Amino acid sequence: MFWTLFEVSGIRVTETQMMTLVTDVMQTLDEDGNDAIDIVEFVDGSLKNKFIYDLLTSADENVRKQQEQQ
Secondary structure, eight states, rough: HHHHHHHHTOOOOOOHHHHHHHHHHHHHOOOOOSSOHHHHHHHHHHOHHHHHHHHHHHHHHHHHHHHOOO
């Protein structure tokens, strides 16, 4: 999922950077500490975390632009 978000957002990261980001995102979003992110944790955390919010909105904007070009 994260590779796809970064690709669609136009952000290039190394595998090491990705692993660090995934770990940080899991720690941020996994509010109950069960090593899983449910939909409520994902939505709440994404709205509260600027990095995740920006990543998701930029991916959405890029997908819309690509669809308009087709």
